[in-house]
Amino acid sequence: MRINLITLFPEYFDSPLSCGLMQKAREGGLVDFQLFNPRDAATDKHRTVDDSPYGGGPGMVMALAPLVDTLRKIPKPGRILLMAPAGRPFAQALARNLAADMVAGTPLTLISGRYEGIDARLLELFPITPVSVGDYVLNGGEAACLNVIESVCRLLPGFMGHENSGEEESFSHSLLEYPHYTRPENFAGHIVPEALTAGNHARIAAWRRQESLRITLWRRPELLDAAPLNATDLACLQNLPRLSLGRNLHLALVHYPVLDKDKNSLAVSLTNLDIHDIARSSCCYGLGGYYVVTPLQDQQRLLAELLAHWTTGAGSRSNPDRTEALRLVIAANDVAEVIAQVEARCGERPLVLGSSARPEGALTYRDVREALTKRPVLLLLGTGHGLAPTVLEKCDGVLRPLRGASGYNHFSVRSAAAVMLDRILGDWH
Numbered sequence: 001m002r003i004n005l006i007t008l009f010p011e012y013f014d015s016p017l018s019c020g021l022m023q024k025a026r027e028g029g030l031v032d033f034q035l036f037n038p039r040d041a042a043t044d045k046h047r048t049v050d051d052s053p054y055g056g057g058p059g060m061v062m063a064l065a066p067l068v069d070t071l072r073k074i075p076k077p078g079r080i081l082l083m084a085p086a087g088r089p090f091a092q093a094l095a096r097n098l099a100a101d102m103v104a105g106t107p108l109t110l111i112s113g114r115y116e117g118i119d120a121r122l123l124e125l126f127p128i129t130p131v132s133v134g135d136y137v138l139n140g141g142e143a144a145c146l147n148v149i150e151s152v153c154r155l156l157p158g159f160m161g162h163e164n165s166g167e168e169e170s171f172s173h174s175l176l177e178y179p180h181y182t183r184p185e186n187f188a189g190h191i192v193p194e195a196l197t198a199g200n201h202a203r204i205a206a207w208r209r210q211e212s213l214r215i216t217l218w219r220r221p222e223l224l225d226a227a228p229l230n231a232t233d234l235a236c237l238q239n240l241p242r243l244s245l246g247r248n249l250h251l252a253l254v255h256y257p258v259l260d261k262d263k264n265s266l267a268v269s270l271t272n273l274d275i276h277d278i279a280r281s282s283c284c285y286g287l288g289g290y291y292v293v294t295p296l297q298d299q300q301r302l303l304a305e306l307l308a309h310w311t312t313g314a315g316s317r318s319n320p321d322r323t324e325a326l327r328l329v330i331a332a333n334d335v336a337e338v339i340a341q342v343e344a345r346c347g348e349r350p351l352v353l354g355s356s357a358r359p360e361g362a363l364t365y366r367d368v369r370e371a372l373t374k375r376p377v378l379l380l381l382g383t384g385h386g387l388a389p390t391v392l393e394k395c396d397g398v399l400r401p402l403r404g405a406s407g408y409n410h411f412s413v414r415s416a417a418a419v420m421l422d423r424i425l426g427d428w429h
C-alpha cells in the first residue's frame, strides 16, 4: 500500500518512518512511502517555490506551479489530503475511511504546507481535502502528516500484532478509552482499582465501560452525541458528577422590574406555561432551584394556588411527574431575596448572571459551566421585553444573547431557558 508525501523537507520523515512498527511494516512490504519535493519541480536557478502574497501581509505563499507539477508527476495519487490549520478536523472516522480505501487499492497522498500556506487555487485544480490536526499552528505540515500516517497505518490489517487492538481504543465507539494499569499493584500507596485485580471478567468489562463513559463525559462530552449507549450506560451517566454541576445552578424568572416594548420598567403577570416548562427543564438538568420572582401579592397568591394544585392537590395525583418538577419552584419578592435564599442553601453567595436578547453580555456558556465547578450560580431570566437595566447593572456578568442562524432572536423565555440549560449542562457544550 502506497503513501505519497509532498514536502519541502523530505529528511523530516527519516526517523519517524524508520522505527518501531512503521519500520517493520515497511520492511514487510505492507506500506511504502514515496517522497516528492516541490523544489525539484522549480524552474529557476534558486529553485524558488514561494512568492509574496497578493493583497500584502507578512510571510510568503507556496506557489502553484511547483505543486501542480509535482502532483501531476505522481502516477496514481488516490485520496489527496492537504495539511492546513483551516481544514476539516482530522479524526478517527476519517483515518478509518482512508485505511479502508488503502486496503481497497487507493493510495494516499499527503501535502505538507510551509510558510503562510499554499496558493488556494490548488484546491480548484485537484480533488483535495484540507485537514487540520488541531486548533493550533505548526511550522509546517510535516508534523501534521505524521499524525495522519500513524493513525491510518495502525488500522491497516497486519500493522499491529493483534488485529483487534484498534477496536478497543479511544474513539473506536465514540468513547475515550478506559485507563490502563500494570504491575506493581501498589506503587507508593497508589493502588490499582480493585475491580481489575479480583479476576472477575464481567466486573472488569463493566468497570472499563463505566470508566470510558466517565472520562468521555468529563473530557470530551460532545463525543457522547454519536456514541451507541444502552440502558446501563445511560443509568451510569445519570449518576456521574455532571448532576452536581446542575445542582449548583439556580434560575430566577423575574417579573419585576422588566421592560415593556417602549423600554419602560414595570411588573408583568405570571404565565402558567413559563412556570411549568421552566420547572420541567430545571428538573431535567437537575437544577438547585427555580425561583419565580414577583412582588405583586395577587400574583403570589396565584402562584401558591397553582403550585398547591400540582404538588399536593388533584394535579399531584393525576400527574406525579409534574409534581416532581413543580416542587423545584420557589416564590420570591425580588432578586435580593433570591440571592439571600441561594446563599442560605449553598453556604456561599452565588455568582449572579443576567441574560438578555440584546447584545449586552459577553459571557459564554462555557464560562458559566466553568463557574459552576467552583461556586453556585444564579441565572436571571427576564419576562416582558427583558430584564430592566437596574437589574442587569447589579449582575456579576451577563450572558451573550442566544443566536440562531437568522437575524431573528425572539425566543420565548421558556425556550431560551431550555436552550441555555442544554448549552451549560448538556453533554454537548
Ligand SMILES: C[S@@+](CC[C@H](N)C(=O)[O-])C[C@H]1O[C@@H](n2cnc3c(N)ncnc32)[C@H](O)[C@@H]1O
Residues within 6 Å of the ligand: 082, 083, 084, 085, 086, 111, 112, 113, 114, 115, 116, 117, 118, 131, 132, 133, 134, 135, 136, 137, 138, 139, 140, 141, 142, 144
Ligand atoms: C505556519 S503554518 C501556516 C499557518 C496559516 N497562515 C494559518 O494561519 O492558518 C504552515 C503550514 O503548516 C501546516 N500546519 C500548521 N498547523 C497545522 C494544523 N493544525 N493542522 C494541519 N496542518 C498544519 C500547514 O500545512 C500550513 O500550511
